[in-house]
Amino acid sequence: MINAGTLALAALGLPFGSFVLLAVIPPLRRAGRAAGALSIAATGGSLLASLILWRGLPGQPVELQWSWLPAESGPMASVGVLVDPLAAKMLVLVALVSFLVQLYSLGYLEQETAPALGRYFAYHSLFAFSMIGLVLASNFLQMFIFWELVGLCSYLLIGFWYDKPEAARAAVKAFWVTKAGDLGFIIGIVLLWGQAGTFNFIELFAMASGKTLPAAGLGLIMFLIYLGAVGKSAQFPLHVWLPDAMEGPTPVSALIHAATMVAAGVYLVSRVYPLFLLTPDVLALIAWVGAFTALLAATLGLVQADIKRVLAYSTVSQLGYMMAALGAGAAAAGFFHLLTHGLFKALLFLGAGAVIHAVGTNDIWQMGRLGRAMPQTAIVFLVGTLALAGIWPLAGFFSKDAVLAGVWEGGLTVPFLMLAVTVFLTAFYMFRVVFVVFFGSGHAEGHPHDAPLVMTVPLWILAILTVGAGIRLAVGGDEGAHSPGWVPWLSSALAVAGIAGAWLTYQRGTVSADALVRAFRPLYFAAVKKFWLDDLYGAIYRGVFLGVSWGVGWVDRYLVDGVVNLASAWTLRWGDRLRQIQTGRAQDYLYGVALGLLLVIVWSYWR
C-alpha cells in the first residue's frame, strides 16, 4: 500500500512535470498531438493516483509540509499537501474531468495547428497541476497561490483564440473580475495571519475549536475571504465574467468554467468551514447571495440564444445553490452538489461541444432535429439535462434535494423560495434548449453527425457516471441529508412542471413564446440587458479607472512635472536676461567695480 502523501504528491507532480516538459522543450510542444498524449498520460496518472488515494483513504487527515518562506523564528509559510475526505473527493472529480476533457479535446481541436494544440495542452497540464494543488492545499497561502494560478489558466485558455477580439476581451475581463474578488481574499489572509499568526488550516481549525482564535474582526476577515469565492465562483455581483468566458474552446468551458475552477470558491468555503461556523452573519450573507445568484442567473438563462451561454448561466445558478447550502449550514449538501454538478455539467458542455462541432454555430435557433442526426449526443445531453433539472433517479436529484432541505432546515425561508422557483426555471430553460436543438422544427446547415470516438467516449463515461451515481444513491441511500419528506416531492413537481412548460412552449407551440415575453416584458427586457450589470462595470471601468488614471497622468505630466519644467524654464529665461548685463564693454564692468567699492565702504561704515 502506497502512502497517501506520496500518492497525493504523484497526483500533483505528474501534470507539473508534463507542463515543465512542454514549456522548456519547444519541439515537443510544437509537435501538437504528441504534446497532447504526454499531457493526457500525465493527467491519467493523476487520476489513477487519486482513485487509489480515495479508495484507501486513512482515517486521519494526512499532512506533509515544507518550509516555503523562512523567517527568524521558524518558517513563516509552508507548502505541502493536506489529504482528507473532502480533498480526496474533489481530487477525483478534478482529475477525472481533466482527463476526460483533455481526451475529448484531441477530437474537438483537430483542426488546430500543431503549435497551437501544443500550447493548449501545456495550458491544460498547468491547469491540472494548479487545480490539484488548490485542492490539496494545506494552508491559506498555498490555496491563494494555486487559486491565482487556476485563474491564470482560465485567462490563458479563454484567450486561446487570441486573434478574436471577443476572446481577448473576455479573457481580460475574467481576470479582472476574479482579481477584484481576490483582493478581498488576500487582504483576508493577511488579516487572519495578523490575528492568528499562521496560514495552516489544521492549526487554524484547532484554534477555532479550542476557542483560542481571537474573535475580534473575524467576521470581517471571513467576509473578505468569502469575496475571493464570490469572484471565482461567479456569485452576484461578480458573476459577469463567466458567460463571457464562453469565448474559450468548449472543452475549456466544460473543465474550467463548469466543473472545477468555478467550484473552487465553493471548495474554499467548504475547506475552511470550521472558521465560517464562527461567523454566522457571514454564513447568512453567503446563503442569501447564493440564493439570489441562483434565481438571477436562471432568469438570465431563459433569454439566451447561445447554447453555451445558457449552460454558463445555469452554472452560475447551480453555484448559487451550492453557496446557499453552505451558508445555510448544510456544508455536506453544498459539496455534494458540487460533485454531482461537476459531472453532469461537464457532460452537458461536452455534449454542447459535440453539437457545436457538428453544426459550427452556437445559436440554438440555427439548430434543430439533431436528435435524429446525432442520437448518441442527444441521449447523453438528455441525461445531463434531466440530472440538472433534478429528476429521480439521477445524481442531480439527490444533491439538489439535499441543498433545498438544508436551506429549509437552516430556517432561511426566503432563500428557499428563491431556490424553489429556480428549480422550475432551470427545468424550463434547459428543456427549452433540448427541444429546440434536438427535436425542434428548425434545421441545421450541412449534414451533422455524431462526433468521433475520442469525443463520444468521454461523453458516455460521464453519462454513465451521472446515472450510476444516482442509482447507487437511490439504492443505497444518500449521504445523510435527512430532508423533510415533502421536499423531494415539491422539487420534482416543480421540475416536471418546468419540463412540461418547455414542452408546451417550444415543442407543441401551445403556448406562444412571444406571449410569454409580452407577459413578462419588463423582466424580459432587464434580463436581455443582463440587469445592466455589465454596463455598470463598463461605466466604472471607463469612468473611474480610466478617468482617474487619465487625471493622474495629466497631473503627473503637466503639474508635478510641470512645476519642475517651470523651474527649469524660469532658470533658462532669467539666465537669458541676466546675460544681458554682460555688455562686453570694459567700462561698464568698471562701473560695477566702482559701485562695488562704494558698497564696501558703505558696509564698512554701518557694520
Place this chain on the structure above:
Amino acid sequence: MTLEAAGFWGLAPVLLASSLAVVLSKNLFHSVLYLALALVATAGVFLLLQAEFLAAVQVLLYAGGVITIVVFAIVVTERLVGERLAQTNRGVINGGLISLAVLIWIVVFIAGAQLPRTAPPPPGDLTQAIGRDLLTRFVLPFELLAVLFLAGLLGALFFARKEE
C-alpha cells in the same frame, strides 16, 4: 607759510588742472601733453616730500618714456586711420557722479582719520636707503619684477610679429 606749503599750494592747482585737461580735452594729442605736465607736477610733489630720487625717476621714465610711447602710438594709429583721432566723452554725468561719490567717500574717510600733523625729520640719505633696501629687503620682488619685464617683452614681441 613754509616753503613746503607754498610749493604744495603752487603745485596742486597745476596738477589738478592738467589732470582735468587730460580727461576732458577733445584732442588726444593735447591730452598727452597735459598728462606730461601732470606727471612733471607729480614729480614736484615728490620733491616736496623729499624723495628726490623718485622725482627723477618720475620725470625720466614717465614724462620721458611713457609719453614718448603714447605719442608713438597716436602717430601710428593716426597714420593707419588716416585722420586725426577725435576724443570725446560719453556718460559724463554717470561717470562724474560715480567719481564724485568715490572722491567724497575717500575724503570723508581721510577727514575722519588720525593723521600726523608734522613730518618726522628725514632719516638721512633716502636715495642710499632705497638702494640698500632694494637689494636686501626687497630683493625677491625686485627679481620678480625682472621676470615680469621679460614676460612683457615677450608679449610685446608676440604682438609685434608679422601675421602669418
Place this chain on the structure above:
Amino acid sequence: MGLQPYLILAACLFAIGLFGVLTRRNAIGILLGIELMLNAVNINLVAFARYAADPAGLIFTLFTISITVAEVALGLAIVILIFRVRLTVEADHLDLLKG
C-alpha cells in the same frame, strides 16, 4: 604741514582719473586715465613713506612706476593690434565679451 593735504590731493587725482576711464571713448584715452589713477597711488605711497619715515613706500613706488611703464607699453601694443584687426579703438565697439 600735515599728511592730509597730500592724501586729499591724491584722492582728487584718483577721482579725475576714474572719471577719465569711465567716460573716454578712445582706448588710448582710457589708458591715460589709468595713468592718472596710478599716479595718485604713487603720491599716496610717497607721502606715507615720508610721514612714516620708512623707505619701503618709496621702493613700492619705484615698482609701481616700472610696472606702469611696462603696462602702458603692452596696453598700447594691444590697442594698436586691435586697431589693425577691427579698425577702431572706440571702446564701445570692443565688446567681444558680450554675453
Place this chain on the structure above:
Amino acid sequence: MGCNGIPLLTLITWAPFLGAVLIMFTARHHPLAVRLIAAVTTGISLVLSVVVYLGYDTDAAGFQCYEKIPLVPALGISYEVGADGISLILVLLTAIIIFSGVFASWTIQTRSQEFYALLLVLVTGVFGVFVSLDLFVFFLFYELAVLPMYLLIGIWGTSAQIRPRGIFAWAMRETGVGSKEYAAMKLTLYLLLGSAFILVGILALYMAAGGSSFSFLELEGAAFDPVLQRWVFLLFYVGFGVLAGIWPLHTWSPDGHASAPTAVSMLHAGVLMKLGAYGVVRMGMGLLPEGTHDWVPLVGTIATINIVYGALSAMAQTDLKYVIAYSSVSHMGIVMLGAATLTEAGLNGSVFQMFAHGIMTGLFFALVGLVYEKAHSREISKMGGFGRMMPGIATAFTLGGLSSLGLPATAGFVAEFLTFLGAWRSAHAWWLFPAVAGTFLTAIYVLRVVKQIFWGPAPAHGEFHDLPDARGPEWVALVLLMFVIVLFGMVPAIAIGPIDTATVPLLTRLGIRP
C-alpha cells in the same frame, strides 16, 4: 567564509571595468570583439556572484568576503568591501541584469565600442556601491554609477513625442520635454541633486563620529545625537529617494527610462533605482536608528502614494516605454513600503522586491527594446496582434506582466505578499490597503497592454506584418530573466534565507524584536 581569501568581491566589481579598458584599447573597429569582451567580463562577474551567493554562510551571517586596503589613512578612507545578505542578492541582481543587458543590446550600431565601455564602467560603479563598506568610497562608486548615464542617454537614446499642453505648456516647450537631451539632463540633474544631499549626510556623520573613519562598521558603532539623526536621515531619504523614484521626485524616471537605450533602461530601472532603496536601508536605517523611527511614517505614506499614483499614471500612458517606466515608480513604492514597515516580513519583502522588480523590469525593458527595434513604434494604440508574429516575445512579456501584477509562482508575488504581511503588522496597518489596490491597478494596466499589443487581430493597415521574433543572443537575455523570475517565485527560500540574516540584525539595531 565563502571566499577563502580570494578577493572575489573586488573581482566582481572590477571585471567589467577591465572589460571597458580592454574594449577601448584593443577592440577598435571590431564590433564582435566588443560584444564578446563585454559578455565575458560580465559573465565572470555573474559566475563569481553566483559563487559568492552560494558560498554565503547563513549561520555566520554578517559581512563576508571582507577586504580592507587603507587609501588615505590620515582621513580614515580605505577601500573596504564586504557583503551581507542584502548586498549579496543585489550584487547577483546586478550581474544578471548586466549580463542580459549585454545580450539585449547586441544589435546596437552607433559607436558600440564607446557604448559598451561606458555601460561596463557604470556597472563597476553599481557593484562598488553594493559592496562598499567605506562611505567615502561608496560615494565615489555612487557617482561613477550615475554620471555615465548622461552620455548613454544623451548619445544613444531616443526621443519621445509629448505634446506640450496644460498650464505649463510654455515651460515644456522651453525645456524641450520629450527629447533625449532633455531626459538625460533631467535625470542627471535630479540624481546629482540627490547625491549632494547624500554627501552632506555622509560628511555630517563623519564629523559627528570624530572625523577619524569613513568605515560603515565603525560608524555603525557610534551613537549619534538624536537631533542629528533626524536631519541626516532626512538627507539620506531625500538623496537616495530621488534615485529610488519617491513621489514627487520621480518624474526623471519615466522620461529617463523612456529615452534611454535598452540596456541602459534595463540597468537603470532594474538596478540603479534599487541603489537608492539600498542606500536608504543601509545608510539611513543601518546608521540612524532613531532618525528611522522619526521618519518611517512619512516614508511609508509616500510609498503608498508611489504605489497607487504610479499605477494610475502607468494606466494613462500611451507610449509603451512610459507604461513600464511608471510601473517601476509604482513597484519602487512596494520596496520603500516594505522597508518602512520595520517588520521582518516587510523588510524581507522590500529586499526581495528590489530583486524581483529588478529582474522583471529588466525583462520588460529588454522586450520593449525588441518590440521597438522590430516594429519601430512604441505607440500602444497602433500595435495589435503581435502575438501571432512574435510568440516568444509575447510569452516573455506576459510572464513579466504576471510577475508585475504579483501572480503567485513568480518572484513578484513573494515580494508583494511579504510586504503586505509586514504592512499589516506595522504601526500603520492601513498601508496594506493602498498596496493591495496597487496590485489590482497593475493587473488592469498590464493586461490591457498585453491585450492591445499581442492579442487581437493585427491592425488593418499593413505597417506591421512579418515582424520577426527574438533571435539568437536576444534569447539569452530573455530566457535567463524568465528563468530567474520563476525560480525565485517558486523557491523564494533561496533568497529569503540570506536576506533574513541581514534584516534581523538590522531590526534588532532598530530596537525591534522580529
